[in-house]
Amino acid sequence: MSRRALVFGATGFLGRHLTSALVAEGVSVIVACRSEVSARALSEWLVRHDCAELPASVPVDFDAPGLGIAAAVRSAGISEIYNCAGAYRFGMSEDEARQANVDSARAIVELAAGLPGLERLVHVSGYRVGAANAETRWTPEHTRRIYRELGAYEASKVEADAVVQVEANRLGVPWSIVNPSTVSGIAATGESDQYLGLADSFRQLWHGEMAARPGDTDTFVPVIPVDYLARFMTLLPTDPATAGHSYWVLDDETPALPELLRVVGEHYRVRVPRVRIPVAAVKRLPTALTKADPETIGFMSSDRYPTGPADEFAARHGLAIPATVPAIQRWADHLAAHRFGAAEETDLNRRFAEHAGVRTFTLGPENAGNLVLPGLPVNADTWATVAAATADTSVADLPGLGMSSGAPGDWPDWLDALLPGRRHLIGHSIGAAAVVEAANRHPDRIERLTLVAPFFLQPPGGPSTRAGLLTSAFLRRMRPEALSRRLTGTPDHARELAGSVADLRRAGVSRRVAALLRRAAEKRWRAELVRQLTAFAGPVHIVVGTEDPLAPWAVDLLTGFGSRARITTIDGAGHHPQLTHPERLATLIGADAVDRAR
Numbered sequence: 001m002s003r004r005a006l007v008f009g010a011t012g013f014l015g016r017h018l019t020s021a022l023v024a025e026g027v028s029v030i031v032a033c034r035s036e037v038s039a040r041a042l043s044e045w046l047v048r049h050d051c052a053e054l055p056a057s058v059p060v061d062f063d064a065p066g067l068g069i070a071a072a073v074r075s076a077g078i079s080e081i082y083n084c085a086g087a088y089r090f091g092m093s094e095d096e097a098r099q100a101n102v103d104s105a106r107a108i109v110e111l112a113a114g115l116p117g118l119e120r121l122v123h124v125s126g127y128r129v130g131a132a133n134a135e136t137r138w139t140p141e142h143t144r145r146i147y148r149e150l151g152a153y154e155a156s157k158v159e160a161d162a163v164v165q166v167e168a169n170r171l172g173v174p175w176s177i178v179n180p181s182t183v184s185g186i187a188a189t190g191e192s193d194q195y196l197g198l199a200d201s202f203r204q205l206w207h208g209e210m211a212a213r214p215g216d217t218d219t220f221v222p223v224i225p226v227d228y229l230a231r232f233m234t235l236l237p238t239d240p241a242t243a244g245h246s247y248w249v250l251d252d253e254t255p256a257l258p259e260l261l262r263v264v265g266e267h268y269r270v271r272v273p274r275v276r277i278p279v280a281a282v283k284r285l286p287t288a289l290t291k292a293d294p295e296t297i298g299f300m301s302s303d304r305y306p307t308g309p310a311d312e313f314a315a316r317h318g319l320a321i322p323a324t325v326p327a328i329q330r331w332a333d334h335l336a337a338h339r340f341g342a343a344e345e346t347d348l349n350r351r352f353a354e355h356a357g358v359r360t361f362t363l364g365p366e367n368a369g370n371l372v373l374p375g376l377p378v379n380a381d382t383w384a385t386v387a388a389a390t391a392d393t394s395v396a397d398l399p400g401l402g403m404s405s406g407a408p409g410d411w412p413d414w415l416d417a418l419l420p421g422r423r424h425l426i427g428h429s430i431g432a433a434a435v436v437e438a439a440n441r442h443p444d445r446i447e448r449l450t451l452v453a454p455f456f457l458q459p460p461g462g463p464s465t466r467a468g469l470l471t472s473a474f475l476r477r478m479r480p481e482a483l484s485r486r487l488t489g490t491p492d493h494a495r496e497l498a499g500s501v502a503d504l505r506r507a508g509v510s511r512r513v514a515a516l517l518r519r520a521a522e523k524r525w526r527a528e529l530v531r532q533l534t535a536f537a538g539p540v541h542i543v544v545g546t547e548d549p550l551a552p553w554a555v556d557l558l559t560g561f562g563s564r565a566r567i568t569t570i571d572g573a574g575h576h577p578q579l580t581h582p583e584r585l586a587t588l589i590g591a592d593a594v595d596r597a598r
Helices: 013-024 036-048 070-074 094-113 140-150 152-171 198-206 226-238 257-268 279-284 294-299 308-316 324-337 380-388 408-418 430-441 463-469 472-477 480-488 491-504 509-519 523-535 552-559 582-597
Strands: 004-008 028-033 056-059 080-083 120-124 175-180 182-184 223-225 245-249 350-355 358-363 370-373 393-396 424-428 448-452 540-545 565-570
Touching: 004 013, 013 028, 013 036, 013 080, 013 226, 028 036, 036 056, 080 094, 094 120, 094 152, 120 152, 120 226, 140 152, 152 175, 175 226, 182 226, 182 324, 198 257, 198 324, 223 226, 223 324, 226 245, 226 308, 245 308, 257 324, 324 350, 350 408, 358 380, 358 408, 370 380, 370 430, 380 393, 380 491, 380 582, 408 430, 408 509, 424 430, 430 448, 430 523, 448 582, 472 509, 480 491, 491 509, 540 582, 552 565, 565 582
Parallel strands: 004 028, 004 080, 028 056, 080 120, 120 175, 175 245, 182 223, 370 393, 370 424, 424 448, 448 540, 540 565
Antiparallel strands: 350 358, 358 393
């Protein structure tokens, strides 16, 4: 018999991956979406993730009888229902949580009871649910106590678990329940857009906001990759023995919480707090000090969970949990690369890669022929518009700057490792220095240079060297609007600079930026860069703004290069044309790339 699935919560993190996994299994899928907008967003996500077939969609109304879809799905031949719907959010009121997680679950069970030929209802619960939960009498007094002790979110998941079992048994609906732990990103790539719970702890590590690691030596906050969980769920209806059973799906090899945070912090190359706060102390200390949401503290437990049945089921079906720590590290990388949800989402690939021991943040296609190295005090994100409009172009944060680890002293070895396959280097301001030094070290590898606002060819009193007066402390305190005014004369580019401001507040970044800004005024270094540029035999394109021109002597120097040098001046631009004139800059770089390809 062919399988046909109805999925609730398909637009959420797990629901999207479940829908994709079902389609990959050859299951015909109908998704119940609250709006056309959410259904369209799901379809777009599935297309981006190479889903072979888009699911049908029905509009669901959780306040309507039969969820507003009973008549439409009764004759659709539904063989299985998956309930991923609900709210994963801390800080809800009891009424909000019950409506989102309990009432919706009850309504889905009632809908399932009216579907002829239904073989399974698969409900997503939570790993903190007790094995004997359904046997508990949920009296008003018990309900009040559970919500008071656990908080609205966790209590609503516990109550929903009981409701599904009791109501499904009463109505004759065959069910299976999965009790997953924290759902991490795709095992192979780390991809995730869920930023609560452990993900927020990783954010605190990344930004240096964690004063101490929470948890005892045996505090266990397990994870499970989203693609493993989705695949596990698709298999449940195929196995009759799983009906009427709950499965705790989590990775027992997840390190204890303090060790997990140490592993991630060292992977991030950030300071890992040496101090550890026991769970008992976390519960007593104020939230302002611990930075722990009160509702998350209940998850800090040394409890272990009955994973045996889930492990046995997975083994029967050839499903293996991916290697634990590498999957967690890839998840942590993806979260940081996307600035824990703060990065503006574009089609550009955001990733970290290791080059000569430096964790390097790169924006754009891997191994692109055109490589941009940004200036100061900004980062790769300020070049996103330019990179998106220019084919075969990526942007990399220099060592010790932006989101890359390391320090300016790592530049030579880092560039050596990064250069293979890069034939056209684009350097902005301080990045122009790195580009020229790379070309000097490897003249046989580099075909063409594009230098945007190269400080060493501009008057020493220009914007780049005046910025050298900025101190590390001043940079750390600067807000996006203020930085935008200083760099462009207007607050209009605060949004594009929000990531740069966040990076300047990370440990050591503002100090390294301030040191490089001061070095940019050094006559000896400027003269050496001029010498190295003069020795480069390939084409050179200099791009400056009318508000940040070349020094007259530099114009004479470049004129002496003959046909291999070209100067373009962007009307109205200053030292940061990637912010003020990105389309014009993209056109110029794109033209240089075409010339390189000829």
